Amino acid sequence: MEYVTHGLIRRMTGNDLEQVLSWRNHPDVRRFMYTQHEITLAEHIRWFDRASVDTARHLLIFEIDGEAQGFINLHEIAPGGIADWGFYAAPNAHKGTGRQLGNKLLQYAFGELGFHKICGQALAFNERSIQFHLRLGFEQEGILRDQHFDGQQYHSVVCFGLLATDWQTTTER
Numbered sequence: 001m002e003y004v005t006h007g008l009i010r011r012m013t014g015n016d017l018e019q020v021l022s023w024r025n026h027p028d029v030r031r032f033m034y035t036q037h038e039i040t041l042a043e044h045i046r047w048f049d050r051a052s053v054d055t056a057r058h059l060l061i062f063e064i065d066g067e068a069q070g071f072i073n074l075h076e077i078a079p080g081g082i083a084d085w086g087f088y089a090a091p092n093a094h095k096g097t098g099r100q101l102g103n104k105l106l107q108y109a110f111g112e113l114g115f116h117k118i119c120g121q122a123l124a125f126n127e128r129s130i131q132f133h134l135r136l137g138f139e140q141e142g143i144l145r146d147q148h149f150d151g152q153q154y155h156s157v158v159c160f161g162l163l164a165t166d167w168q169t170t171t172e173r
């Protein structure tokens with residue numbers, strides 16, 4: 001796998017709030033999330049105030065040349081460095097941004113934070129995210145059938161996992 005080192009991961013701050021909200025509310029991002037209503041700034045600020053003081057959560061920005069290109073929510077869900085991730089690239093980002101975001105995030109999570117496993121979940125119709133996880137080296141670990149109801153219909157959820165040891169093997173190649 002190509003190992004891209006461009007860009008960096010940093011903590012999200014209050015200055016990023018409006019930009020992250022505009023990405024989150026964009027139809028090309030929103031339709032792939034579990035909650036699909038348009039989020040108000042007040043709701044977004046309440047979420048940030050809570051989540052940014054939760055030590056199990058890492059709210060992160062991927063940036064290139066000082067410009068924010070995507071958001072990642074890394075959530076430690078179990079002892080021993082096991083985390084879930086959620087993410088989106090800026091909807092107007094160049095093709096290839098997601099890959100860079102993914103590589104940098106894995107380097108940060110496994111390298112700097114010393115995590116053991118990263119887990120991802122994608123709605124079954126989110127083919128881009130499914131391909132994206134596989135391309136980064138994640139294993140598909142299961143499918144939760146009809147696990148999500150969007151108000152009109154049920155969707156299955158595809159679960160992915162990547163171990164630090166898998167990641168080291170692919171990056172050493």
Ligand SMILES: CC(C)(COP(=O)(O)OP(=O)(O)OC[C@H]1O[C@@H](n2cnc3c(N)ncnc32)[C@H](O)[C@@H]1OP(=O)(O)O)[C@@H](O)C(=O)NCCC(=O)NCCS
Nearest residue numbers: 032087088089095096097098099121122128129131132135
């Ligand atoms: C998922 C996401 C981060 C990918 O970012 P991106 O910049 O589009 O991805 P890249 O251009 O870097 O492509 C990386 C890989 O993603 C997959 N991919 C990207 N666009 C794709 C498409 N239109 N169809 C299928 N796979 C696609 C491919 O595997 C691709 O690798 P390849 O180019 O070697 O084939 C981005 O599309 C996004 O933010 N989507 C909306 C939010 C979302 O779905 N988040 C994930 C929730 S689980």
